[in-house]
Amino acid sequence: MKLLRLAPENTKFPFMRFRRVSYPFSAVLSLIAVALFVFKGMNFGIDFAGGTVIELRAKSGAAEVGTLRTLGEGLQLGDIEVQAFGNPADATLRFGLQPGGDVAQQAAVERVRGAVGGYYDLRRVEVVGPRVSNELVQSGTLGVVLSIIAVLTYLWFRFEWQFAIGAVIATMHDLLLTVGFFSITQLEFNTTSIAAILTIVGYSLNETVVVLDRIRENMRKYKKLPTAQMVDMSINAVLPRTIMTATTVMLALFALVAFGGQVIRSFSVAMIWGIFVATYSSIFICSPMLIYLGLRNEDADKAAQKHETERKADAKVSAREDVAEAPVSAPTKSAEKTPAPSRKASGKRAKTRPA
Amino acid sequence: MLRFSTWKFLAIVAMTVAAVLVVAPSMLSPSHYEELKSRLPAWLTPPTIVLGLDLQGGSHVTLEVDQADLISTQVKNLRDDVRRILREEKVAISGGIGTTARGVQVRVADPADREKVLPKLRQLRNSFSGALMGGPSPLDVEASPDGVIRVTVTDAGITDKSRKAVEQSIEVIRRRVDALGTREPSIQRQGDDRVLVQVPGLQDPETLKEILGKTAKLEFRLVGDPGQNPSELEELDQVEQEGKLGVEKQVMVKGEDLTDAQPGFDQQRSGEPVVNFRFNIRGAQAFGEVTSKNVGRLFAIILDNKIISAPRILTPITGGSGQISGRFTVEQANNLAILLRAGALPAKLNIVEERTVGPGLGQDSIDAGKRAAYVGAGLVVVYMLVTYGVFGVFANLALFVHIAFIFAGLVLLGSTLTLPGIAGIVLTIGMAVDSNVLIYERIREENHAGRSILASLDAGFTRAFATIVDSNVTMFVAAAILYFLGSGPVRGFAVSLALGILTTIVTAVTMTRMMIAVWYHYARPTKLPI
Numbered sequence: 001m002k003l004l005r006l007a008p009e010n011t012k013f014p015f016m017r018f019r020r021v022s023y024p025f026s027a028v029l030s031l032i033a034v035a036l037f038v039f040k041g042m043n044f045g046i047d048f049a050g051g052t053v054i055e056l057r058a059k060s061g062a063a064e065v066g067t068l069r070t071l072g073e074g075l076q077l078g079d080i081e082v083q084a085f086g087n088p089a090d091a092t093l094r095f096g097l098q099p100g101g102d103v104a105q106q107a108a109v110e111r112v113r114g115a116v117g118g119y120y121d122l123r124r125v126e127v128v129g130p131r132v133s134n135e136l137v138q139s140g141t142l143g144v145v146l147s148i149i150a151v152l153t154y155l156w157f158r159f160e161w162q163f164a165i166g167a168v169i170a171t172m173h174d175l176l177l178t179v180g181f182f183s184i185t186q187l188e189f190n191t192t193s194i195a196a197i198l199t200i201v202g203y204s205l206n207e208t209v210v211v212l213d214r215i216r217e218n219m220r221k222y223k224k225l226p227t228a229q230m231v232d233m234s235i236n237a238v239l240p241r242t243i244m245t246a247t248t249v250m251l252a253l254f255a256l257v258a259f260g261g262q263v264i265r266s267f268s269v270a271m272i273w274g275i276f277v278a279t280y281s282s283i284f285i286c287s288p289m290l291i292y293l294g295l296r297n298e299d300a301d302k303a304a305q306k307h308e309t310e311r312k313a314d315a316k317v318s319a320r321e322d323v324a325e326a327p328v329s330a331p332t333k334s335a336e337k338t339p340a341p342s343r344k345a346s347g348k349r350a351k352t353r354p355a
Numbered sequence: 356m357l358r359f360s361t362w363k364f365l366a367i368v369a370m371t372v373a374a375v376l377v378v379a380p381s382m383l384s385p386s387h388y389e390e391l392k393s394r395l396p397a398w399l400t401p402p403t404i405v406l407g408l409d410l411q412g413g414s415h416v417t418l419e420v421d422q423a424d425l426i427s428t429q430v431k432n433l434r435d436d437v438r439r440i441l442r443e444e445k446v447a448i449s450g451g452i453g454t455t456a457r458g459v460q461v462r463v464a465d466p467a468d469r470e471k472v473l474p475k476l477r478q479l480r481n482s483f484s485g486a487l488m489g490g491p492s493p494l495d496v497e498a499s500p501d502g503v504i505r506v507t508v509t510d511a512g513i514t515d516k517s518r519k520a521v522e523q524s525i526e527v528i529r530r531r532v533d534a535l536g537t538r539e540p541s542i543q544r545q546g547d548d549r550v551l552v553q554v555p556g557l558q559d560p561e562t563l564k565e566i567l568g569k570t571a572k573l574e575f576r577l578v579g580d581p582g583q584n585p586s587e588l589e590e591l592d593q594v595e596q597e598g599k600l601g602v603e604k605q606v607m608v609k610g611e612d613l614t615d616a617q618p619g620f621d622q623q624r625s626g627e628p629v630v631n632f633r634f635n636i637r638g639a640q641a642f643g644e645v646t647s648k649n650v651g652r653l654f655a656i657i658l659d660n661k662i663i664s665a666p667r668i669l670t671p672i673t674g675g676s677g678q679i680s681g682r683f684t685v686e687q688a689n690n691l692a693i694l695l696r697a698g699a700l701p702a703k704l705n706i707v708e709e710r711t712v713g714p715g716l717g718q719d720s721i722d723a724g725k726r727a728a729y730v731g732a733g734l735v736v737v738y739m740l741v742t743y744g745v746f747g748v749f750a751n752l753a754l755f756v757h758i759a760f761i762f763a764g765l766v767l768l769g770s771t772l773t774l775p776g777i778a779g780i781v782l783t784i785g786m787a788v789d790s791n792v793l794i795y796e797r798i799r800e801e802n803h804a805g806r807s808i809l810a811s812l813d814a815g816f817t818r819a820f821a822t823i824v825d826s827n828v829t830m831f832v833a834a835a836i837l838y839f840l841g842s843g844p845v846r847g848f849a850v851s852l853a854l855g856i857l858t859t860i861v862t863a864v865t866m867t868r869m870m871i872a873v874w875y876h877y878a879r880p881t882k883l884p885i
Binding site: 003004005006009010055057101102103105106109113121122123124125126127128129131132136139140142143146147150151154155158191192194195198199201202203205206209210213214217237238240241244245247248249250251252253254255256258259260261263264267268271 | 409417419560561564568705706707708709710711712713715716719720723724726727728730731732734735738739741742743744774775777778781782784785786788789792793796799800803818821822825826827828829830832833834836837840841842845848849852885
C-alpha cells in the first residue's frame with residue numbers, strides 16, 4: 001500500500017536564510033497587531049464588557065430581526081444589537097451595561113422578556129455586571145501572564161537560556177498576532193477566547209519545544225557545524241512531524257468550526273489561526289533567535305579553531321608528543337567543510353555503536 | 356523493545372477495560388440507565404458523566420451582598436444600640452441621635468456623662484462583631500473635645516458582617532431552592548461577599564430569580580392613627596393600592612418568629628389565594644398582646660419594606676396563627692410561603708451575574724458537540740490510516756483508548772463536561788496523535804539513516820519520549836493555569852485538556868509500543884511499513 005506523505009522526503013530547505021526577511025516581516029505584523037488593538041480595539045463580549053446577551057427562538061416561523069430591533073429600541077436599553085444566526089428562527093439580542101447598577105440589569109431583562117416573551121422563547125440569557133466583568137478581565141490577563149512565566153521557568157530548567165528566550169519571544173509573537181486577529185476579524189472576545197489564547201500558547205510552546213529538542217540533540221552531536229546549518233538540519237528533520245501534527249489538529253478544528261455550533265465557533269476559528277502562527281513562529285522566529293543569541297557563540301568557536309590551527313602549526317616545530325594532538329583535531333577541521341548529509345551519517349554511526 | 360513484561364501488558368488491558376466499564380453507563384440512554392440502576396444495589400450504582408449547565412440547561416446565578424443595604428442596616432442597628440445605652444445610663448443629650456454615612460453621632464454636653472457612656476459604647480464592639488476575635492476592630496468610637504461622640508462601623512466591621520451575611524444567606528438560599536423541588540442545586544460561597552447558585556435542568560429560571568432576589572423580611576406594625584406624632588411614623592409603599600401609608604416605626608412582631616407558612620385559599624370570604632402562617636410561642640404571645648390591645652386599628656403586614664396588606668384587627672388573635680391576604684395569584688402565594696418558610700436573608704443580595712441556558716439549547720449543544728467530535732475523530736483516524744498504514748491502526752486504537760480514558764477520568768473526578776470541554780476533547784484528538792507522529796517519524800528517520808528495523812523502532816520510542824514529555828509538560832502547565840484561574844466552562848475545558856495530556860503518555864507511548872512489539876513478534880517484517 002502506498003502511504004500518503006505530505007512532506008517530501010529529506011528536505012534541505014534553508015530556513016535560516018529567511019531570518020533577515022521573517023524578522024522584519026513579523027515585527028511589522030506585530031506592530032500592526034498592537035496598533036489594531038489600540039486603535040480599532042476588540043469586540044469584547046459581555047464577559048469583559050459587561051452587559052446582556054439574550055438568545056431567542058421564535059415560537060413559530062422565522063425570527064424577524066427588523067421587528068425585534070424596533071421593539072428593542074423602544075425599550076430604551078442603550079445601543080441594542082440584534083443579529084440573526086444559524087437557524088432562521090434564531091436571533092440574538094445584545095445590549096450594554098444599564099445605568100443604575102446590577103438591579104437595573106435584571107430589570108432590563110425583565111422588560112425584554114415582557115416585550116418579546118409572547119412570540120419568542122428565551123433560550124439563553126447571560127447577564128454580567130460591571131464588577132464581575134472587571135474581575136474576569138483581571139483573572140484572564142493574569143492567567144496568560146502566569147502561564148508564560150511558568151512555562152519560561154520550565155524551559156529555563158530544561159534547556160539552555162537561549163532556548164527559553166527564543167521560546168518566549170515566539171510565544172509573545174503568537175500572542176500578539178492572535179490579539180491582532182481578534183481585532184481585525186472582530187470575533188467576539190470572551191472567556192472562551194482566553195481559553196483559546198492559552199491553548200495557542202500551549203501549542204506554540206509544544207511546537208517550539210519539539211524543534212528545540214532536536215536542535216539541542218544535534219547541537220551535541222555536530223559540535224563543529226555552524227549554528228545556522230545545524231538549526232536548518234534540525235528543522236528539516238522534524239518537518240514531516242510538524243506538517244503531520246498541524247494537519248491533524250486542523251482537521252479536528254475544522255470539524256469544530258463546521259459542526260460545533262455557534263458558541264464555540266470564535267474559539268475554533270481563533271485556534272486555526274493560532275496553530276498556523278505557532279507553526280510559523282517555531283521555525284522562523286524562535287530558531288533564528290538562537291543564532292542571534294549566539295547559542296554556541298560562533299566567534300568563540302572560530303577563535304578556538306584559529307587557536308587550534310596555530311597550535312598545530314606550532315606543533316610541527318615543537319616537541320614530538322604534541323604531534324599526537326594533530327590527528328584528533330585534523331579530522332574535525334576537515335569535517336567542517338564536508339556537506340551535512342555525509343556527516344550526519346557518520347555521526348549516526350558513531351552514535352549507534354555504543355547504543 | 357520486543358520484551359514487554361506480562362504484567363505491563365495485563366495492566367494496560369485491565370486499565371482499558373476498566374475505563375470502558377466506567378464510561379459505559381454514561382453512554383446509555385437515560386431510560387436504559389434507570390433500568391440498570393434499578394437492578395443494581397445502591398452502592399454499586401455507576402456514576403455517569405456530569406453535564407455542565409451549558410449542556411443540560413439550567414441557571415448559574417451569582418449573588419452579591421448589597422453593600423449599601425448592609426451598611427444602612429448596620430447603622431440602623433447601631434442607632435438602636437446607642438439609644439438603648441443612653442437610656443440605660445440616663446444620659447441627657449442635646450439634639451437627637453444623628454446618622455453619618457457609616458455610623459451615628461450624639462452630643463453629650465456633660466463631661467461626667469461622657470465618662471459614663473464611653474466605656475459602654477466601647478464595649479459595643481464585642482457584641483457587634485460576636486465571633487471576631489482579635490483583628491481590626493469593627494467599630495470606631497471617638498469623642499471630640501466639644502462633646503460630640505461618634506460611633507462608626509469600620510471597613511473591617513463591614514467585611515466581617517458581609518462575610519457572615521453570606522454564610523447565613525447560604526442556608527436560607529438552600530431552603531428556598533430546595534422548596535422549588537429542583538434536583539442537585541449547588542450553592543457555594545465565593546470570596547467575602549458572594550454566593551454562587553447553580554441549578555441544573557431548571558425549566559423556569561424566572562421563579563428562581565424571583566425567589567433569590569427577595570430579602571423576605573417580614574414585619575407586623577401598627578398603622579399610625581391620624582393624631583399620632585409624625586416622628587414615630589414611617590411612610591411605606593403599598594402593594595395593593597397606590598400611594599403610601601404611615602406605619603409606626605416600632606416593629607411589633609418579626610418574621611423570625613414564624614414556624615410555618617403554607618399557601619391556601621381564604622375559606623370565609625373571597626376564596627382568593629392566601630398564605631397561612633403559624634407563630635412560635637414568643638411570636639404568638641406578642642401577636643396576641645398587640646391584637647388584643649389594638650382592636651379596631653389597622654395592622655400592616657410588611658414584606659421587604661412594602662405593605663402587602665393592612666387589615667383591620669377585628670378580634671384579638673391569640674391562637675398563634677394568622678393569614679396574609681393581598682390579592683395574590685396562586686403562584687405568588689406559593690412563592691411567598693416558600694420565602695417565609697425559608698426565613699429572611701440577613702442582607703439584600705443583588706444578582707451580579709446570570710447565565711441561563713434553556714434545556715432545548717443544551718440538547719442542541721450536545722448534538723453539535725457530538726457531531727463535531729465524530730467528524731473530527733473520523734477525519735483524524737482516516738488521515739492516520741492513509742499516512743501510516745498498519746502503524747496508523749495502532750495509533751487509532753491508542754486514540755480510542757485515549758478518549759475512553761479522558762471520559763473515565765471525567766466520570767471518576769466527578770468533573771463537569773461543558774461545551775468548551777467537548778472542544779477540548781476534540782482538540783485533544785488532534786493533539787493526541789502528535790506523540791505517535793513524533794515516534795513514527797523518528798522511526799522512519801532512524802530507518803532511513805540505515806538502522807535495522809528493531810533498532811529503529813527502539814530508537815524511535817526512546818528518542819521521541821524526551822520530546823513528548825517536554826512538549827506535554829508545557830501544555831499541561833497552560834491547562835493547569837486555565838483550571839485555577841478560569842471559571843465555569845473554561846475550567847471544564849482545562850480539565851479535559853489536562854486529562855488528555857496525562858493519558859497521552861500511557862496510550863500513545865506505552866500502549867502503541869506494546870502493540871508494535873506484539874505485531875513485530877508475529878509479523879517478523881523485513882521492511883518497515885512506514
